[in-house]
Amino acid sequence: MRWPRPRLYHMLMPPLPLLSLIGNTPLVELTRLSPKPGVRLFAKLEGQNPSGSVKDRIVKAIVEKAEREGRLKPGDTLIDASSGNTAIALAMVSRQKGYNARVVIPQGVPPSIVDLLRLFGAEVTWCDSHAGMKGAVDEAQRQADANGYYALSQFTDEENILAHYEGTGFEIAEALPKVDAFVAGIGTGGTIMGAGKRLREANPNVRVIGVEPRLGERLQGLRSLSEGFASPLLDIGQIDGRFLVDSASALKMVRTVVGTEGIVAGVSSGACLSAALRVADRMEEGNIVMMFSDGGWKYLPSRPWDATEEDAAALDETHWW
Ligand SMILES: Cc1ncc(COP(=O)(O)O)c(C=O)c1O
Missing domain, CATH: 3.40.50.1100 (Rossmann fold)
Structure with a gap:
């Protein structure tokens, strides 16, 4: 029998060294989650990096x-x-x-x-x-x-910011003609500082939004600026807004995004989605880009998605990333 010729959906890739596959992650539109026709939501899927995160x-x-x-x-x-x-x-x-x-x-x-x-x-x-x-x-x-x-000192090395300026932010700016809001969780602050700077150069009116855990919650590795650990890389003056998200809402959004879009996202991605939907409520139209900094697969054995809101306190005892 003659086998049909394979269809080429993607550009064919030659074999490559693993580390060259870092970056150039996909930016995907979440069409089903957009709350208004004029507001478009995009997720930068960092779980596609070789070890699974940004x-x-x-x-x-x-x-x-x-x-x-x-x-x-x-x-x-x-x-x-x-x-x-x-x-x-x-x-x-x-x-x-x-x-x-x-x-x-x-x-x-x-x-x-x-x-x-x-x-x-x-x-x-x-x-x-x-x-x-x-x-x-x-x-x-x-x-x-x-x-x-x-x-390595990820909390103090400027290279952290530069990697996001030259990589993450550059890639988003190349992929979308205009970004109106950029939503990223704050850990070291490297992502929001570097990608935020690059996106502001492309559109001076972009709103750069940081996502933090609600005070008193150890939200899954996101750092609360109010709790006394301010990353030396973070310059609050460069951030236009901060949203506080609790564990239960972040996990609810993780369920929502897999249930509607089929994307298995990590907990900080859920937190970003929760904040992005609040940003979307305040906009009539525009493009919102969210960082989905890792995938949800590695958290599966801990079954965080099964938690109910009453379990929220127990969730706060776990670092999810
Ligand atoms: C899953 C996840 N989301 C968000 C962040 C925050 O990124 P940054 O350290 O660049 O602020 C981190 C950092 O540890 C992370 O692992």
Whole structure:
């Protein structure tokens, strides 16, 4: 029998090195979730990066800067503090480049993430969840100083912002003629600072909106600026608005987006969607771009989606990314 010729839906890709697949993530329109005909919602699907999150971009950028500056040699140990995605990205990039990876993570990170880290061969050090991200950052630096490890310092390295200015923001500006609002969760602030700056250059009237956990909630790794950990990279003056989202609403939106659009998004993506819908309410027309910084797959074993609103307090004990 003669086999039919395959149809070419995409540009064919030659085999490529894994790390070259970082970035250039798709921007997809969520047509079913748009609340008004004139308001269009777009999600930047960062879960498509090789280790599954936006953090591949910054880890690659920071490590390659250190390499250019001659500060790394094969077999060196890289360390950073993270509640999930940066740790996974660090483990993946280290495997590709021949480094050892160590990560300091706060207690409460879901076991599925720790399993993934160990699978990648990363050494995991726990730190007390009450010490928060600051405690984890301090512990990573302490270990780096004591053992000669290379500390990535995603919370202070300007390369974090640059990776989003040259990558994330550039890609969005190229993909859409005009962005009226950009909605991103705030962790280190790298995404919102870098991509926000690039989008403001393209449209000075863009509204750059940050998403934070509601005060008192440890919303899944998003940092609350009111709780005393302000990332040194964050310049609040560059942000036009901040929305507070609680765990239950973020998880509800995660269910909504998979149920309506078929996208398995992570918890911070749900938080961004929740904020974006509130931004949409205040607009008659325009394009809103949301960061979907990771996919939801790795959280599945913890079954956060099953939680009811009454379980919200328990959810706050877990770091989802
Ligand atoms: C899933 C997810 N969303 C949002 C963020 C926040 O991004 P940034 O650190 O660039 O502010 C992070 C950072 O850890 C993340 O892992």
